[in-house]
Amino acid sequence: MRGKTSVSRGQALAPAPEPRAPGPAATVLNLQRMSTEDGPGLRTTVFLKGCSLACAWCHNPEAMASRPQLVWYGSRCIGTRACITSCGEDALRLEGEEVVIDHRRCTACGDCVDRCASGALETLGIRWQLDALVAEVAKDRSYFAAYGGGVTVSGGEPALHAPFVEPFLRRCRTLGLHTAIDTCGMCSAAALERLTAACDLVLYDLKEIDGEAHAHFTGSSNERILANLRELAGRMRGGSRPSELWIRTPLVPGATLAERNLRGIGAFIAEHVGDVVTRWELCAFNNLAVDKYERLGMVWDHAATPLLTDRELACATEIARGSGVDPSIVFATGSTRAAAPSAASVDVQRGRSNGSAH
Ligand code: SF4
Ligand code: SF4
Secondary structure (H helix, E strand, O other): OOOOEEOOOOOOOEEOOOOOOOOOEEEEEEEEEEEOOOOOOOEEEEEEOOOOOOOOOOOOHHHOOOOOEEEEOHHHOOOOOHHHHHOOOOOEEEEOOEEEEOOOOOOOOOHHHHHOOOOOEEEEOEEEEHHHHHHHHHOOHHHHHHHOOEEEEEOOOHHHHHHHHHHHHHHHHHOOOOEEEEEOOOOOHHHHHHHHOOOOEEEEEOOOOOHHHHHHHHOOOOHHHHHHHHHHHHHHHOOOOOOEEEEEEEEOOOOOOOHHHHHHHHHHHHHHHOOOEEEEEEEEOOOOOHHHHHHOOOOOOOOOOOOOEHHHHHHHHHHHHOOOOOHHHEEEEOOOEOOOOOHHHHHHHHOOOOOOOO
Protein backbone atom coordinates (compact mmCIF):
# COMPACT_ATOMS: atom_id res chain seq x y z
CA MET A 1 0.00 0.00 0.00
CA ARG A 2 1.34 3.46 -0.88
CA GLY A 3 1.77 6.08 1.79
CA LYS A 4 -0.44 9.14 2.04
CA THR A 5 0.79 12.33 0.38
CA SER A 6 1.65 15.22 2.69
CA VAL A 7 1.73 18.90 1.61
CA SER A 8 3.39 21.67 3.53
CA ARG A 9 4.01 25.30 2.53
CA GLY A 10 7.06 25.79 0.32
CA GLN A 11 7.63 22.10 -0.30
CA ALA A 12 7.07 19.95 -3.32
CA LEU A 13 4.53 17.19 -3.07
CA ALA A 14 6.25 14.27 -1.39
CA PRO A 15 5.01 10.94 -0.13
CA ALA A 16 4.77 10.74 3.64
CA PRO A 17 6.95 8.03 5.12
CA GLU A 18 5.31 4.65 5.40
CA PRO A 19 4.33 3.99 8.98
CA ARG A 20 6.70 1.35 10.32
CA ALA A 21 5.21 -2.01 11.08
CA PRO A 22 5.26 -2.51 14.83
CA GLY A 23 7.53 -5.55 14.50
CA PRO A 24 7.89 -8.35 17.01
CA ALA A 25 7.23 -7.76 20.69
CA ALA A 26 7.42 -9.87 23.83
CA THR A 27 6.27 -9.60 27.44
CA VAL A 28 9.32 -8.93 29.59
CA LEU A 29 9.17 -9.61 33.30
CA ASN A 30 12.42 -7.93 34.21
CA LEU A 31 15.72 -6.61 32.90
CA GLN A 32 18.38 -7.55 35.40
CA ARG A 33 21.63 -5.67 35.07
CA MET A 34 25.03 -6.65 36.48
CA SER A 35 24.01 -10.30 36.77
CA THR A 36 26.80 -12.74 37.61
CA GLU A 37 24.67 -15.89 37.49
CA ASP A 38 23.54 -16.15 33.88
CA GLY A 39 26.74 -16.81 31.98
CA PRO A 40 30.28 -15.44 31.95
CA GLY A 41 31.18 -11.95 33.15
CA LEU A 42 28.78 -9.21 34.11
CA ARG A 43 25.57 -9.59 32.14
CA THR A 44 22.21 -8.04 31.43
CA THR A 45 19.55 -10.72 31.67
CA VAL A 46 16.19 -10.37 29.96
CA PHE A 47 13.55 -12.40 31.79
CA LEU A 48 10.59 -13.21 29.56
CA LYS A 49 7.18 -14.24 30.85
CA GLY A 50 5.79 -17.68 30.13
CA CYS A 51 7.27 -21.10 30.86
CA SER A 52 6.69 -24.61 29.52
CA LEU A 53 7.46 -26.23 32.89
CA ALA A 54 6.07 -25.62 36.36
CA CYS A 55 8.94 -26.64 38.64
CA ALA A 56 7.94 -27.10 42.27
CA TRP A 57 11.06 -25.20 43.40
CA CYS A 58 10.86 -22.37 40.84
CA HIS A 59 12.21 -19.15 42.34
CA ASN A 60 10.74 -17.09 39.49
CA PRO A 61 7.00 -17.81 39.86
CA GLU A 62 6.17 -14.50 38.14
CA ALA A 63 7.76 -15.93 35.00
CA MET A 64 5.53 -18.99 34.78
CA ALA A 65 2.41 -17.31 33.35
CA SER A 66 2.77 -15.59 30.01
CA ARG A 67 0.16 -12.94 30.82
CA PRO A 68 0.97 -9.78 32.79
CA GLN A 69 0.09 -10.03 36.50
CA LEU A 70 -0.72 -7.49 39.19
CA VAL A 71 1.05 -7.49 42.58
CA TRP A 72 0.63 -5.34 45.72
CA TYR A 73 3.48 -4.30 48.03
CA GLY A 74 2.09 -3.69 51.52
CA SER A 75 5.21 -1.84 52.65
CA ARG A 76 4.64 0.86 50.02
CA CYS A 77 0.89 1.29 50.59
CA ILE A 78 -0.18 4.59 52.19
CA GLY A 79 -3.81 3.56 52.57
CA THR A 80 -5.70 5.90 50.22
CA ARG A 81 -7.60 2.90 48.81
CA ALA A 82 -8.01 4.74 45.50
CA CYS A 83 -7.20 1.45 43.77
CA ILE A 84 -10.27 -0.32 45.14
CA THR A 85 -12.75 2.08 43.54
CA SER A 86 -10.81 2.29 40.28
CA CYS A 87 -11.27 -1.39 39.43
CA GLY A 88 -14.11 -2.11 37.04
CA GLU A 89 -13.60 -5.87 37.39
CA ASP A 90 -14.24 -6.01 41.12
CA ALA A 91 -10.84 -7.67 41.48
CA LEU A 92 -9.61 -5.75 44.55
CA ARG A 93 -10.90 -5.92 48.10
CA LEU A 94 -9.72 -4.88 51.53
CA GLU A 95 -8.96 -7.46 54.18
CA GLY A 96 -7.98 -5.54 57.28
CA GLU A 97 -5.14 -3.31 56.14
CA GLU A 98 -4.35 -5.49 53.13
CA VAL A 99 -5.37 -5.03 49.53
CA VAL A 100 -6.19 -8.50 48.20
CA ILE A 101 -6.13 -9.19 44.47
CA ASP A 102 -8.51 -11.70 42.92
CA HIS A 103 -6.16 -12.94 40.20
CA ARG A 104 -8.98 -14.78 38.43
CA ARG A 105 -10.79 -11.51 37.83
CA CYS A 106 -7.85 -9.17 37.32
CA THR A 107 -7.10 -8.44 33.68
CA ALA A 108 -3.93 -6.48 34.52
CA CYS A 109 -5.41 -3.44 32.77
CA GLY A 110 -3.25 -1.17 34.95
CA ASP A 111 -5.98 1.32 35.96
CA CYS A 112 -5.36 0.75 39.66
CA VAL A 113 -1.60 1.05 39.12
CA ASP A 114 -2.15 4.49 37.59
CA ARG A 115 -4.37 5.51 40.50
CA CYS A 116 -1.93 4.41 43.19
CA ALA A 117 0.10 7.40 44.34
CA SER A 118 2.70 5.38 46.22
CA GLY A 119 3.63 2.70 43.69
CA ALA A 120 2.20 -0.05 45.88
CA LEU A 121 0.63 -1.78 42.89
CA GLU A 122 2.76 -2.99 40.03
CA THR A 123 2.09 -4.83 36.80
CA LEU A 124 4.58 -7.62 36.19
CA GLY A 125 5.17 -8.00 32.49
CA ILE A 126 5.69 -5.12 30.09
CA ARG A 127 5.47 -5.43 26.30
CA TRP A 128 8.78 -4.50 24.67
CA GLN A 129 9.28 -3.90 20.98
CA LEU A 130 12.36 -5.46 19.46
CA ASP A 131 14.09 -2.19 18.51
CA ALA A 132 13.55 -0.72 21.97
CA LEU A 133 14.87 -3.76 23.79
CA VAL A 134 17.99 -3.98 21.62
CA ALA A 135 18.66 -0.28 22.27
CA GLU A 136 18.12 -0.78 26.00
CA VAL A 137 20.58 -3.65 26.43
CA ALA A 138 23.11 -1.94 24.16
CA LYS A 139 23.41 0.79 26.83
CA ASP A 140 25.35 -1.71 28.93
CA ARG A 141 28.11 -2.26 26.39
CA SER A 142 30.69 -0.50 28.52
CA TYR A 143 30.46 -2.98 31.37
CA PHE A 144 30.15 -5.93 28.99
CA ALA A 145 33.45 -4.88 27.49
CA ALA A 146 35.09 -4.24 30.86
CA TYR A 147 33.96 -7.47 32.52
CA GLY A 148 33.64 -9.94 29.65
CA GLY A 149 29.84 -10.12 29.85
CA GLY A 150 26.94 -9.84 27.49
CA VAL A 151 23.22 -10.41 27.16
CA THR A 152 21.33 -13.48 28.38
CA VAL A 153 17.72 -14.24 27.52
CA SER A 154 16.03 -16.21 30.27
CA GLY A 155 12.56 -16.62 31.67
CA GLY A 156 10.35 -18.47 31.79
CA GLU A 157 11.33 -20.22 28.61
CA PRO A 158 12.85 -18.11 25.82
CA ALA A 159 12.05 -20.68 23.14
CA LEU A 160 8.33 -19.97 23.66
CA HIS A 161 9.10 -16.54 22.19
CA ALA A 162 11.30 -17.69 19.32
CA PRO A 163 9.95 -15.19 16.72
CA PHE A 164 11.06 -12.39 19.04
CA VAL A 165 14.16 -13.88 20.66
CA GLU A 166 15.88 -15.04 17.47
CA PRO A 167 16.02 -11.58 15.83
CA PHE A 168 16.84 -10.05 19.22
CA LEU A 169 19.89 -12.30 19.59
CA ARG A 170 20.98 -11.69 16.00
CA ARG A 171 20.71 -7.92 16.43
CA CYS A 172 22.72 -8.09 19.65
CA ARG A 173 25.41 -10.14 17.94
CA THR A 174 25.54 -7.64 15.09
CA LEU A 175 26.36 -5.03 17.73
CA GLY A 176 29.23 -7.22 18.91
CA LEU A 177 27.51 -8.32 22.12
CA HIS A 178 28.07 -11.80 23.54
CA THR A 179 24.71 -13.59 23.64
CA ALA A 180 23.33 -16.48 25.67
CA ILE A 181 20.01 -18.19 26.28
CA ASP A 182 18.96 -19.99 29.42
CA THR A 183 16.58 -22.78 28.42
CA CYS A 184 14.79 -25.62 30.19
CA GLY A 185 14.81 -27.48 26.86
CA MET A 186 11.06 -28.15 26.98
CA CYS A 187 10.17 -26.73 23.59
CA SER A 188 9.91 -27.74 19.97
CA ALA A 189 13.12 -28.84 18.29
CA ALA A 190 12.57 -26.18 15.62
CA ALA A 191 12.24 -23.33 18.13
CA LEU A 192 15.34 -24.42 19.99
CA GLU A 193 17.35 -24.72 16.79
CA ARG A 194 16.26 -21.24 15.79
CA LEU A 195 17.56 -19.74 19.01
CA THR A 196 20.70 -21.79 19.44
CA ALA A 197 21.81 -20.92 15.90
CA ALA A 198 21.65 -17.25 16.86
CA CYS A 199 23.60 -17.19 20.13
CA ASP A 200 27.10 -17.80 21.47
CA LEU A 201 26.29 -19.78 24.59
CA VAL A 202 23.45 -22.04 25.71
CA LEU A 203 22.72 -22.61 29.40
CA TYR A 204 20.72 -25.84 29.35
CA ASP A 205 18.88 -27.14 32.40
CA LEU A 206 19.04 -30.83 33.27
CA LYS A 207 17.06 -30.96 36.47
CA GLU A 208 16.07 -34.58 36.97
CA ILE A 209 17.19 -37.63 35.00
CA ASP A 210 14.30 -39.93 35.92
CA GLY A 211 11.33 -39.29 33.63
CA GLU A 212 8.66 -40.00 36.23
CA ALA A 213 10.34 -37.91 38.89
CA HIS A 214 10.81 -35.12 36.35
CA ALA A 215 7.08 -35.20 35.56
CA HIS A 216 6.27 -35.19 39.25
CA PHE A 217 8.41 -32.15 40.02
CA THR A 218 7.96 -30.09 36.85
CA GLY A 219 4.69 -31.24 35.29
CA SER A 220 6.34 -32.84 32.21
CA SER A 221 8.50 -35.82 31.46
CA ASN A 222 12.06 -35.13 30.31
CA GLU A 223 12.08 -37.11 27.04
CA ARG A 224 11.88 -34.07 24.81
CA ILE A 225 14.44 -32.21 26.91
CA LEU A 226 16.96 -35.02 26.58
CA ALA A 227 16.24 -35.46 22.86
CA ASN A 228 16.62 -31.73 22.22
CA LEU A 229 19.94 -31.73 24.05
CA ARG A 230 21.29 -34.65 22.02
CA GLU A 231 20.27 -32.90 18.80
CA LEU A 232 21.87 -29.65 19.92
CA ALA A 233 25.12 -31.46 20.64
CA GLY A 234 24.95 -33.07 17.19
CA ARG A 235 24.63 -29.67 15.53
CA MET A 236 27.55 -28.32 17.53
CA ARG A 237 29.72 -31.24 16.44
CA GLY A 238 28.86 -30.26 12.88
CA GLY A 239 30.24 -26.79 13.50
CA SER A 240 26.96 -24.92 14.09
CA ARG A 241 26.30 -22.38 16.82
CA PRO A 242 26.41 -22.07 19.73
CA SER A 243 30.13 -22.22 20.36
CA GLU A 244 29.61 -23.14 24.00
CA LEU A 245 27.18 -25.29 26.00
CA TRP A 246 26.74 -25.31 29.77
CA ILE A 247 24.52 -27.70 31.71
CA ARG A 248 22.80 -26.47 34.85
CA THR A 249 21.25 -28.60 37.60
CA PRO A 250 19.33 -27.11 40.51
CA LEU A 251 20.13 -28.82 43.81
CA VAL A 252 16.82 -28.92 45.66
CA PRO A 253 16.56 -30.76 48.98
CA GLY A 254 13.82 -33.34 48.83
CA ALA A 255 13.83 -33.30 45.03
CA THR A 256 16.86 -33.11 42.74
CA LEU A 257 19.48 -33.25 45.48
CA ALA A 258 19.98 -36.99 45.35
CA GLU A 259 23.02 -39.09 44.51
CA ARG A 260 21.13 -41.24 42.00
CA ASN A 261 20.06 -38.07 40.16
CA LEU A 262 23.52 -36.53 40.04
CA ARG A 263 25.09 -39.79 38.93
CA GLY A 264 22.36 -40.25 36.32
CA ILE A 265 22.75 -36.76 34.88
CA GLY A 266 26.53 -37.15 34.90
CA ALA A 267 26.28 -40.46 33.04
CA PHE A 268 23.96 -38.87 30.44
CA ILE A 269 26.34 -35.96 29.91
CA ALA A 270 29.35 -38.27 29.62
CA GLU A 271 27.64 -40.58 27.13
CA HIS A 272 25.78 -38.12 24.93
CA VAL A 273 27.13 -34.58 25.14
CA GLY A 274 30.38 -34.65 27.14
CA ASP A 275 32.50 -33.68 24.13
CA VAL A 276 30.71 -30.34 23.68
CA VAL A 277 29.81 -29.39 27.27
CA THR A 278 32.35 -27.05 28.87
CA ARG A 279 30.69 -26.50 32.25
CA TRP A 280 28.23 -28.34 34.49
CA GLU A 281 26.86 -25.98 37.11
CA LEU A 282 25.26 -27.26 40.27
CA CYS A 283 22.99 -24.45 41.45
CA ALA A 284 22.21 -24.52 45.15
CA PHE A 285 18.52 -24.03 45.95
CA ASN A 286 17.62 -20.54 47.13
CA ASN A 287 14.58 -19.81 49.24
CA LEU A 288 14.20 -16.11 48.55
CA ALA A 289 10.98 -16.51 46.56
CA VAL A 290 8.58 -16.86 49.52
CA ASP A 291 7.31 -13.28 49.22
CA LYS A 292 6.90 -13.60 45.45
CA TYR A 293 4.60 -16.59 45.85
CA GLU A 294 2.57 -14.80 48.52
CA ARG A 295 2.15 -11.71 46.35
CA LEU A 296 0.83 -13.87 43.51
CA GLY A 297 -1.56 -15.73 45.82
CA MET A 298 0.30 -19.00 45.19
CA VAL A 299 1.27 -21.70 47.66
CA TRP A 300 4.95 -22.72 47.50
CA ASP A 301 5.78 -26.31 48.44
CA HIS A 302 9.36 -25.26 49.16
CA ALA A 303 8.61 -22.27 51.39
CA ALA A 304 10.19 -24.03 54.36
CA THR A 305 13.03 -25.76 52.48
CA PRO A 306 16.36 -24.55 53.88
CA LEU A 307 19.44 -23.51 51.95
CA LEU A 308 22.04 -26.23 51.53
CA THR A 309 24.89 -26.41 53.99
CA ASP A 310 28.48 -26.08 52.77
CA ARG A 311 28.90 -29.79 53.39
CA GLU A 312 25.86 -30.75 51.33
CA LEU A 313 27.05 -28.64 48.43
CA ALA A 314 30.58 -30.05 48.64
CA CYS A 315 29.20 -33.57 48.82
CA ALA A 316 26.98 -33.05 45.75
CA THR A 317 29.93 -31.58 43.85
CA GLU A 318 32.08 -34.56 44.70
CA ILE A 319 29.39 -36.97 43.51
CA ALA A 320 29.00 -35.07 40.24
CA ARG A 321 32.77 -35.04 39.68
CA GLY A 322 32.81 -38.79 40.13
CA SER A 323 29.88 -39.46 37.82
CA GLY A 324 31.80 -40.00 34.60
CA VAL A 325 32.16 -36.44 33.33
CA ASP A 326 35.43 -34.54 33.12
CA PRO A 327 35.66 -33.45 36.80
CA SER A 328 37.14 -30.09 35.83
CA ILE A 329 33.83 -28.96 34.24
CA VAL A 330 31.82 -29.30 37.48
CA PHE A 331 31.20 -26.11 39.47
CA ALA A 332 28.91 -25.32 42.39
CA THR A 333 27.12 -21.98 42.62
CA GLY A 334 24.73 -20.26 45.04
CA SER A 335 24.50 -19.45 48.70
CA THR A 336 24.73 -21.93 51.53
CA ARG A 337 23.85 -21.78 55.20
CA ALA A 338 26.20 -22.31 58.09
CA ALA A 339 24.24 -24.98 59.96
CA ALA A 340 24.43 -28.61 60.88
CA PRO A 341 23.74 -30.95 57.95
CA SER A 342 20.06 -31.69 57.46
CA ALA A 343 18.45 -34.94 56.38
CA ALA A 344 19.11 -33.86 52.81
CA SER A 345 22.86 -34.35 53.19
CA VAL A 346 22.27 -37.91 54.36
CA ASP A 347 20.18 -38.47 51.27
CA VAL A 348 22.91 -37.17 49.00
CA GLN A 349 25.37 -39.54 50.56
CA ARG A 350 23.08 -42.55 50.56
CA GLY A 351 21.75 -41.97 47.12
CA ARG A 352 18.05 -41.40 47.64
CA SER A 353 15.90 -38.33 47.80
CA ASN A 354 14.04 -37.43 50.94
CA GLY A 355 10.54 -36.26 51.72
CA SER A 356 7.31 -37.16 50.05
CA ALA A 357 7.98 -35.62 46.66
CA HIS A 358 8.54 -38.95 44.93
S1 SF4 B 1 11.93 -24.05 33.98
FE1 SF4 B 1 12.72 -22.41 35.29
S2 SF4 B 1 11.24 -20.72 35.06
FE2 SF4 B 1 10.25 -22.58 34.27
S3 SF4 B 1 9.11 -23.33 36.01
FE3 SF4 B 1 11.11 -24.39 35.99
S4 SF4 B 1 12.43 -23.19 37.36
FE4 SF4 B 1 10.64 -21.89 36.83
S1 SF4 C 1 -5.17 -4.18 37.03
FE1 SF4 C 1 -7.24 -3.56 36.30
S2 SF4 C 1 -8.51 -5.41 36.60
FE2 SF4 C 1 -6.63 -5.71 37.81
S3 SF4 C 1 -7.20 -5.00 39.86
FE3 SF4 C 1 -6.24 -3.25 38.79
S4 SF4 C 1 -7.97 -2.12 37.88
FE4 SF4 C 1 -8.74 -4.16 38.46
